[in-house]
Amino acid sequence: MYLNYRLTELTDLESCYPFIRDRFHYEENLKKDVLPLWKILIEEGCCISQVVEDRDQPVEKRHVAFGMSFFATDRFMEEAKTSLPPFLHLRVLEKWKRGIRPFIKKEEVSKAQAGQGLNVIALHYGWDFHRYNLENFIKIRQFCTQAFLTLVSGYRVKDFAEEVYEPEERDIITNLGCDTYRDYKEFLGSKYLPKSVEKGHPYLMGVTAERARKKPGTAAAAIALLGSPRFYFQSAEQEILRRALLGESDEEIAKSLGISLITVKKRWQIGRASC
Helix, strand or coil: CCEEEEECCHHHHHHHHHHECCHHHCCHHHHHHHHHHHHHHHHCCCEEEEEEEECCCCHHHCEEEEEEEEEECHHHHHHHHHCCCCCHHHHHHHHHHCCCCCECCHHHHHHHHHCCCEEEEEEEEEECCCCCCHHHHHHHHHHHHHHHHHHHCCCCEEEEEEEECCHHHHHHHHHCCCEEEECCHHHECCCCECHHHCCCCCEEEEEEHHHHCCCCCCHHHHHHCCCCCCCCCCHHHHHHHHHHHCCCCHHHHHHHHCCCHHHHHHHHHHHHHCC
């Protein structure tokens, strides 16, 4: 098994859907809306998303894991931490279908970067549970965490949140430096959390930049402890920088983005001038 990660592309979405741990929450009438939502998040630059591949597998079987986190509005982050029912991925989809954007617009991302920072919420992640033994599964999971930390390090984060579904997962996230924002116990016995799911009911975990400053050396600190931006790259330069950090050559970047090699070189030059 030779693992590699890269930015998610639109052509990856269909094959990544079976990996997400939340797919069983989507009835058929909702399932058809998930991929269009992902497409918008990627196209509008409203998310961080990565695909993990096993390069020892044939091309059509390389996908082994997927993750997507989105840049939430202040209002949605506050609602998530105080009042929204559990399963935030469903709450995001519900609002989007009603014409309410729980994620910020592309131009607002840059403004937040230059200001107090971004709210980042883990929307989906998951792995291929069928092809790998426990040892390799643990490696894949650790690799997913590292991929996310690498990608999010390019952003200024003020608040991070993620739902987990088991006490064991909560303990893992706690050891990484996150706090328990909510345990959703008030919803047990309701339509949102029937008694049958009491043992595996969700928890909302997270960390603010302020709290992260008190947890040096943790993964939470790596997410949130970012100083003022040192460079002022435009979105085009940021895109080639992210891909370069993931190991793509200039030629591969040009092919991935559908631009010429000369354009890639020019964007590097512009980026250097901004330093």
